[in-house]
Amino acid sequence: MKLRPKWSGWTLVGLAALAFLVLFLLWPSLRLTASSLLAGGAYTRFFSRAYYYRALLNSLWLSVAATAGSVLLGVPLAVLVARYAVPGKAFIRACALLSLLSPPFIGAYSWVLLLGRAGFLTKSLGLTGFSIYGSGGVLLIFILHHFAYVFLLTEAALRRIDPALEEAAESMGSSPLKRLMTVTLPLAFPSIAAGALLVFTSTLADFGTPMLIGEGMRTLPVLAYSEYLSELGGNAGMASAISVIMLVIAFAALGLQAWAVGGRSYAMQTVRRPVVRPLVAEVRWSLAAAACLVAGVAALPQLVVLVTSFLRTRGPLFTGEFGLDNYRILADRMARPIANTLLYAGTATAIMLVGGLLVGYLLIRRPGTISRMVDGLLILAQVLPGTVLGVGLIMAWGRPPLALTGTGAILIIAYIVRRIAFTVRAAAAGLRQLSPSLEEASLTLGATPARTFLRITVPLLMPAAVSGALVSWVSTLSELSSTIMLVTGRTATVSVQIYNQVLTDSFGTAAALGTVLMGLTLLSLVFISRMGDGAEFRW
Amino acid sequence: MPAVRIQELSKRFGDVTAVHRVSLEIEAGELFTLLGPSGCGKTTLLRLLAGLESPDEGTIFFGPNRVDGEPPHRRKVGMVFQNYAVFPHMTVAENVAYGLRQRGAVSTELKEAVERALEQVQMADYAHRRPDQLSGGQQQRVALARAIAPRPELLLMDEPLSNLDARLRQAMREEIRRLQRQVGITTVYVTHDQEEALAISDRIAVMDSGILRQVAAPLPLYRYPASQMVAGFVGTCSFLNGSVTPARLSTGGHQFERSAEKPFQGDVRIGLRPEAVKLLPPGWEPPGEVTLPGVVDTETFLGSFMLVKVTLQTGESVTALSTEPPGFFPVGARVVVSFDPRRALLFDAATGEAIR
Numbered sequence: 001m002k003l004r005p006k007w008s009g010w011t012l013v014g015l016a017a018l019a020f021l022v023l024f025l026l027w028p029s030l031r032l033t034a035s036s037l038l039a040g041g042a043y044t045r046f047f048s049r050a051y052y053y054r055a056l057l058n059s060l061w062l063s064v065a066a067t068a069g070s071v072l073l074g075v076p077l078a079v080l081v082a083r084y085a086v087p088g089k090a091f092i093r094a095c096a097l098l099s100l101l102s103p104p105f106i107g108a109y110s111w112v113l114l115l116g117r118a119g120f121l122t123k124s125l126g127l128t129g130f131s132i133y134g135s136g137g138v139l140l141i142f143i144l145h146h147f148a149y150v151f152l153l154t155e156a157a158l159r160r161i162d163p164a165l166e167e168a169a170e171s172m173g174s175s176p177l178k179r180l181m182t183v184t185l186p187l188a189f190p191s192i193a194a195g196a197l198l199v200f201t202s203t204l205a206d207f208g209t210p211m212l213i214g215e216g217m218r219t220l221p222v223l224a225y226s227e228y229l230s231e232l233g234g235n236a237g238m239a240s241a242i243s244v245i246m247l248v249i250a251f252a253a254l255g256l257q258a259w260a261v262g263g264r265s266y267a268m269q270t271v272r273r274p275v276v277r278p279l280v281a282e283v284r285w286s287l288a289a290a291a292c293l294v295a296g297v298a299a300l301p302q303l304v305v306l307v308t309s310f311l312r313t314r315g316p317l318f319t320g321e322f323g324l325d326n327y328r329i330l331a332d333r334m335a336r337p338i339a340n341t342l343l344y345a346g347t348a349t350a351i352m353l354v355g356g357l358l359v360g361y362l363l364i365r366r367p368g369t370i371s372r373m374v375d376g377l378l379i380l381a382q383v384l385p386g387t388v389l390g391v392g393l394i395m396a397w398g399r400p401p402l403a404l405t406g407t408g409a410i411l412i413i414a415y416i417v418r419r420i421a422f423t424v425r426a427a428a429a430g431l432r433q434l435s436p437s438l439e440e441a442s443l444t445l446g447a448t449p450a451r452t453f454l455r456i457t458v459p460l461l462m463p464a465a466v467s468g469a470l471v472s473w474v475s476t477l478s479e480l481s482s483t484i485m486l487v488t489g490r491t492a493t494v495s496v497q498i499y500n501q502v503l504t505d506s507f508g509t510a511a512a513l514g515t516v517l518m519g520l521t522l523l524s525l526v527f528i529s530r531m532g533d534g535a536e537f538r539w
Numbered sequence: 540m541p542a543v544r545i546q547e548l549s550k551r552f553g554d555v556t557a558v559h560r561v562s563l564e565i566e567a568g569e570l571f572t573l574l575g576p577s578g579c580g581k582t583t584l585l586r587l588l589a590g591l592e593s594p595d596e597g598t599i600f601f602g603p604n605r606v607d608g609e610p611p612h613r614r615k616v617g618m619v620f621q622n623y624a625v626f627p628h629m630t631v632a633e634n635v636a637y638g639l640r641q642r643g644a645v646s647t648e649l650k651e652a653v654e655r656a657l658e659q660v661q662m663a664d665y666a667h668r669r670p671d672q673l674s675g676g677q678q679q680r681v682a683l684a685r686a687i688a689p690r691p692e693l694l695l696m697d698e699p700l701s702n703l704d705a706r707l708r709q710a711m712r713e714e715i716r717r718l719q720r721q722v723g724i725t726t727v728y729v730t731h732d733q734e735e736a737l738a739i740s741d742r743i744a745v746m747d748s749g750i751l752r753q754v755a756a757p758l759p760l761y762r763y764p765a766s767q768m769v770a771g772f773v774g775t776c777s778f779l780n781g782s783v784t785p786a787r788l789s790t791g792g793h794q795f796e797r798s799a800e801k802p803f804q805g806d807v808r809i810g811l812r813p814e815a816v817k818l819l820p821p822g823w824e825p826p827g828e829v830t831l832p833g834v835v836d837t838e839t840f841l842g843s844f845m846l847v848k849v850t851l852q853t854g855e856s857v858t859a860l861s862t863e864p865p866g867f868f869p870v871g872a873r874v875v876v877s878f879d880p881r882r883a884l885l886f887d888a889a890t891g892e893a894i895r
Contacts, residue, residue, distance in 0.1 A: 444589050444611050444612075
């Protein structure tokens with residue numbers, strides 16, 4: 001539809017989205033950058049003192065190694081599940097999804113319970129000289145918690161590849177391995193790269209895991225947090241400089257990914273099911289066992305959280321008896337955080353659903369300068385580490401007359417900035433699959449553009465937008481890295497309370513809170529898959 | 540007064556001119572076809588009529604009303620799309636009612652109008668089905684019913700049959716023709732299929748590179764194409780290089796007599812329809828005919844007749860229609876291509892324009 005008056009409702013939608021992102025994303029980022037530059041020698045100090053630049057090196061190698069490990073684990077697993085006849089596929093897929101259910105710091109804490117110095121496995125298996133603490137443990141947990149991103153994205157991409165392409169390679173006499181390396185994996189590469197970027201940026205920004213089991217290991221988010229919050233020697237300029245450095249790294253990773261993918265996208269709509277190849281019995285069973293083991297280990301923390309939530313505790317110790325004590329504590333003391341989480345994440349998700357539909361439409365159907373600017377800011381929002389956004393929001397909105405810090409509103413705003421991209425991208429992807437002729441048919445039948453949007457576009461986009469919003473919702477429920485910067489006692493959320501409980505050794509309460517979080521997430525995921533099966537309109 | 544009058548209409552997309560200074564008139568009740576190769580601007584012209592694109596220059600009138608500044612929802616057109624565009628979240632009846640509701644129909648007349656429209660396309664039994672339970676052909680019938688139900692001034696059809704299989708396509712085009720006559724609605728029909736255009740249309744406008752090349756009824760268009768492009772696009776046509784004087788036609792190193800009314804002299808392209816070409820055994824030279832020796836290149840069996848492609852000594856090829864049984868002119872056989880110079884189409888080699 002090229003018929004466009006100069007001003008329409010869509011211009012207003014675009015300007016509103018732009019204003020929101022400028023105020024709560026760009027402005028805080030700029031304030032942060034300015035403050036880091038004005039602090040006088042923050043960067044010089046950062047790069048000249050081992051205390052600081054070690055953290056940079058730690059963060060870099062951890063994220064690179066975690067990304068490499070996730071790809072090396074996730075891609076072969078995806079090929080195995082998508083292309084070969086192995087038993088236990090449903091189990092592997094379910095475990096992969098489960099492992100993403102809770103924030104990585106819950107995983108970290110579960111591994112402490114299992115493999116810590118007094119851990120269940122450490123004691124029962126008599127492991128000595130081994131510990132989950134330290135940088136190796138952090139890396140292990142990063143990989144176990146994140147390879148599922150690579151696995152799920154790659155497996156979905158493999159299932160979308162038209163089998164005719166692989167058959168063509170086969171008919172030209174290429175061996176299975178060569179076919180995999182020259183046809184199958186290159187076709188799935190954009191998805192693998194997207195998964196890798198996700199792993200890199202989320203491990204780079206992960207604050208909880210190194211804080212809990214790093215044993216003093218400094219990474220950039222840990223450093224930014226402690227620099228900003230510590231009373232003595234706290235240094236806002238240094239925190240800003242660290243944040244800016246994280247942002248630069250995240251952008252570099254994004255640039256690298258964009259360069260590697262090089263604008264390739266192999267959009268394929270195949271109706272044929274992928275060919276699943278048989279394997280020799282011994283190979284099949286050993287591969288299946290290995291795959292199930294990996295997936296099971298990745299999902300193990302969830303089980304640990306669930307079980308320990310029902311264990312009685314005395315102080316920091318588990319008594320070994322089962323009971324509902326932890327949940328009683330929850331009911332007594334944690335009602336407020338649970339209500340807060342539901343209120344803030346719920347409000348943010350509702351706004352993200354409406355905003356995602358409108359902005360998604362704007363990006364696809366109304367390209368132009370405003371659309372491009374909104375799109376660019378959304379990319380910034382996706383790679384911006386949560387800690388950085390938190391620091392930036394405090395700097396930009398922490399002072400009267402518009403002091404938003406300490407309110408629930410600033411949390412809702414932070415959640416929208418961090419997660420609306422999921423909803424926007426989902427709505428945009430749905431719209432790309434929706435033939436413009438549906439809307440055009442409505443216009444030629446006499447419906448106004450506004451009515452066409454409400455009667456045709458919105459109902460048809462709803463399934464895609466809702467599943468995008470649910471992804472936003474699920475990841476908002478467990479958001480910690482910006483929340484921890486922005487909460488006060490009054491606005492504390494479940495994820496912050498879990499973190500605090502773990503720090504004060506109240507594992508039982510933390511586990512009960514973690515279980516509540518998992519339950520909420522699981523319910524939402526069931527809802528997503530129901531949406532996906534039932535209401536999706538094929539077009 | 541013509542139902543539609545287009546004057547000097549142009550539309551550009553960036554550097555590409557999709558429609559270039561097109562002027563034409565469409566009579567009330569006519570089935571008017573826009574025909575051309577893909578990318579020729581025919582769909583853009585249709586979308587300009589619908590209001591889905593706005594022109595850079597020129598005017599469009601529906602009857603006495605100028606509409607080129609009007610948005611699509613105020614134009615009273617009905618449009619049928621190549622991909623049907625049936626709303627997947629509504630039943631068949633709701634789809635048909637959609638346009639009627641926008642035009643303010645009240646519920647009693649709404650129900651009647653929906654039923655009538657569905658009966659007209661023989662889909663009355665499917666009123667409460669969902670579109671995903673219908674075949675492509677059935678969906679296109681629903682789209683047609685939806686477009687005509689609000690009684691638009693103008694029905695626009697954008698390659699409505701190209702997603703259907705060949706047999707269904709033929710049945711549907713007859714049905715569209717019947718329905719269009721019965722309702723008497725002015726229709727603009729876009730297709731790239733010249734056979735479909737010849738079969739269905741009252742008049743055909745041939746477009747190429749955004750320019751309107753010729754507007755004519757099917758028979759004159761086929762018999763008297765205005766240019767080499769039209770001759771080549773509408774029906775099958777072989778082209779030979781040659782030259783003419785008022786008394787002579789030269790091609791392939793031979794000279795033949797002819798009697799021309801127009802005094803054109805110079806290089807020409809000779810256009811030959813397959814049915815204007817005869818194939819004869821070597822050595823035959825019927826009086827008054829142009830005869831050129833050649834070798835059979837391929838034969839294509841098409842059921843009731845054959846198309847035989849012959850390579851001439853000059854390297855040019857000519858396609859002839861043959862009703863002989865297959866194998867009568869085996870590949871590699873020497874033959875004589877023979878045609879009456881009066882049945883040849885002549886085009887100015889410099890401009891491609893027809894010489895009449």
